[in-house]
Amino acid sequence: MGDGWEPVDAEDPEFAALLVDSHLRVVGRPLVPGPPPGPELARWLYRETPVALLAHRPGADPRFCYANRAAQRHFGYDWAEFVGLPSRLSAADVDRAERARLLSDVARDGFSDDYRGLRVAKSGSQFWIENATVWNLVDAEGRLHGQAAAIRSVSPA
Template identity: 55%
Template sequence: MSLSTDADFFRLLADSYRRLLNRSLVPDGMSAAEGAAWLYGEAPFGILAHNTAPDPVFVYGNRRAQAIFGYDWDELTALPSRLSAEPVERSERQAFLDQVTRDGFVSGYRGVRITKSGVRFWIEQATVWQLTDAAGNYRGQAAMIPDVRLMDGGA
């Protein structure tokens, strides 16, 4: 089953976000089904989530994230998340993710990423947070990407 509009997965994303950042991921008043559909199809920001595998793989990427990175759902959800950054950027990315693990979330992150076609770009003002279920079990990490900017010189 696809997690694209799965209400339970939406609750994991939204509840983890609310617990850590004390704000809503979606407009107030939406049911889980409405929130899941809005987040996947209409949100003006990218959302990505990866699992807890030793080499984490994206398990979720909303339509905005798919457009940003140039992958469709099936491609994105088969991609190890480390491949969203170029090899020279991966150690910086890992240090950042270690900080998220330690602190629960980080806001205001800026980093270089790469599209499927090789175009390098900045993610700006990103928030990355730990996904934990209601019982406190670690389920992965998620990122909200509100803004991107092509790097000078393009690809």
């Protein structure tokens, strides 16, 4: 596992494949319906899918290594602000213990499905993430690369 942190390129095809393949392997169903095959996958996941996708690397204080445009819109950060941000800052202080329990459960169980939790945008406004799946990013050889979240809907708090 390791504590080394590294960002990914927003449209890295290898990382896009890790998101899609690990979700199928760990959760048991496709991440998103009908993604384009091959080289268009990374671009589509980053720019076009309505599903907000986030990922952080493993570590004592994980930092985001990926946030697609849908996630950027919900949280109010652009790529440069999001990538490298400690992922704990996606929740307000009072909600961080609940978020930490979720991530601990995911580390133990592989994933959590149909999650709902309160999150905070850059502006300080709060919103609910709903119908979210959080899973371990595990490659075909079983190596852990972090955790990811697919947020399918949000609503005002």
